[in-house]
Amino acid sequence: MNSSMAIAARTLSCALRRLGLCAALALPAGVAAQPLPPYALQSRVAEHVLPLLGSLRQLVGIESGSRDLEGLGKIGEFIAGHLQASGLAVQTLPTQAPDFHPQLKGAKLGAMVYATRRGTGQKKVLLIAHMDTVYARGVGANQPFRIDGDKAYGLGISDDKGGVALILHTVRLLNDLGLADYAQLGVLINADEEIGSPGSAAFITQLGSEYDAVLSFEGGGFEQDMVRLATSSIASVEMKITGKASHAGANPEGGRNALYEMAHQVLKSRNLGHPERGLKINWTVANAGATRNVIPATATAAADVRARTDADLDLMEAALRESIKSQLIPDTTIELTFRRGRPAFVGNAVSKVLAQHAQSVFRELGLPLQVRDRANGGGTDAAFAGLRPKGGVLESLGLRGYGAHSNDNEYVFVSSIAPRLYLATRMVMDVGSGKLAW
Numbered sequence: 001m002n003s004s005m006a007i008a009a010r011t012l013s014c015a016l017r018r019l020g021l022c023a024a025l026a027l028p029a030g031v032a033a034q035p036l037p038p039y040a041l042q043s044r045v046a047e048h049v050l051p052l053l054g055s056l057r058q059l060v061g062i063e064s065g066s067r068d069l070e071g072l073g074k075i076g077e078f079i080a081g082h083l084q085a086s087g088l089a090v091q092t093l094p095t096q097a098p099d100f101h102p103q104l105k106g107a108k109l110g111a112m113v114y115a116t117r118r119g120t121g122q123k124k125v126l127l128i129a130h131m132d133t134v135y136a137r138g139v140g141a142n143q144p145f146r147i148d149g150d151k152a153y154g155l156g157i158s159d160d161k162g163g164v165a166l167i168l169h170t171v172r173l174l175n176d177l178g179l180a181d182y183a184q185l186g187v188l189i190n191a192d193e194e195i196g197s198p199g200s201a202a203f204i205t206q207l208g209s210e211y212d213a214v215l216s217f218e219g220g221g222f223e224q225d226m227v228r229l230a231t232s233s234i235a236s237v238e239m240k241i242t243g244k245a246s247h248a249g250a251n252p253e254g255g256r257n258a259l260y261e262m263a264h265q266v267l268k269s270r271n272l273g274h275p276e277r278g279l280k281i282n283w284t285v286a287n288a289g290a291t292r293n294v295i296p297a298t299a300t301a302a303a304d305v306r307a308r309t310d311a312d313l314d315l316m317e318a319a320l321r322e323s324i325k326s327q328l329i330p331d332t333t334i335e336l337t338f339r340r341g342r343p344a345f346v347g348n349a350v351s352k353v354l355a356q357h358a359q360s361v362f363r364e365l366g367l368p369l370q371v372r373d374r375a376n377g378g379g380t381d382a383a384f385a386g387l388r389p390k391g392g393v394l395e396s397l398g399l400r401g402y403g404a405h406s407n408d409n410e411y412v413f414v415s416s417i418a419p420r421l422y423l424a425t426r427m428v429m430d431v432g433s434g435k436l437a438w
């Protein structure tokens with residue numbers, strides 16, 4: 001044990017004491033009671049916290065940006081090996097972007113890891129998370145795995161390597177305890193979530209229609225523990241303006257300034273959102289002209305759009321199309337492309353049953369758990385899992401942490417590992433056995 005691990009262990013023992021886990025009785029070796037009383041499960045969970053931190057260190061140590069096929073291959077191998085050692089049948093499924101994808105055009109993407117195990121219970125439970133990150137190769141050197149107090153830092157640790165580690169150890173714990181009271185346990189770890197899941201979305205939707213419950217392990221909150229019943233839909237807008245080039249000094253009147261028209265359109269449409277109801281538009285990229293003394297003949301701009309419902313996206317598209325009808329510069333033309341990415345996730349009645357049960361499991365630990373039913377702008381694979389659901393989908397079962405998509409300050413709370421591992425394990429047990437009715 002090195003010094004950072006020693007600090008982790010001290011932090012951990014404090015955290016466990018706060019949770020009352022230290023006083024729990026351990027089961028004698030080799031004895032796996034079924035059903036396991038909560039206190040005994042809590043004790044076994046505590047034993048898995050340090051190994052989980054070890055897995056997190058390994059996951060963070062492999063850089064796995066969405067387009068880094070080599071890194072994704074390595075991390076996929078680590079994940080597959082771990083799941084196999086826990087008794088699951090593992091498949092590594094190659095993926096590629098669709099040919100019609102505007103940027104990726106049929107490109108090869110990282111392979112998904114899909115693992116299954118049949119049990120003796122009633123219901124099928126799927127656990128999902130993603131192995132890819134938003135970071136380019138090399139950035140990881142600035143933010144290696146380290147533990148400082150209650151915080152475990154590392155690139156991609158909160159989004160979403162914490163979720164991956166939690167799934168690996170939930171499955172490991174169930175295996176160690178001999179608990180298989182589910183009809184089927186499935187795990188899907190995809191490798192293209194951060195670029196919109198172009199290669200995995202269809203498979204996730206298919207699995208959502210086959211499993212009774214899908215638990216998605218994106219981050220579980222920052223200051224307060226939470227699970228989510230809603231995530232945003234995402235769209236992108238591209239605007240292309242065509243004007244007419246002309247000498248900027250000798251004959252500016254002869255040109256049609258595409259840059260002016262673009263600026264006009266961007267400033268008009270920036271207020272088309274309704275932030276209070278989660279509908280947002282932000283222009284983020286623009287290009288115009290190439291030469292200082294030429295009136296620019298073309299200009300392009302791109303915007304990011306978020307909404308809580310797919311209907312709101314329709315409203316935004318209609319408003320943009322209306323807005324471009326009124327122009328500043330006559331004789332310029334505007335082409336507008338409105339591309340829908342991830343749909344919105346809105347939890348159904350079964351999702352609500354799952355969320356309420358998660359709250360009651362946290363209550364056993366004396367901890368509060370918020371159920372958020374309003375999307376805040378983030379979009380996740382819960383949306384694809386929930387498109388044609390057999391049962392229900394619940395989001396944000398991952399670790400509590402901070403700093404997703406930042407490059408210098410991403411961490412998870414070590415003290416959130418034990419309660420979250422307990423929660424995930426209980427969710428699989430209680431859904432799988434059919435104890436939860438819907």
Ligand SMILES: [Zn+2]
Binds near residue numbers: 130159160218
């Ligand atoms: Zn994520």
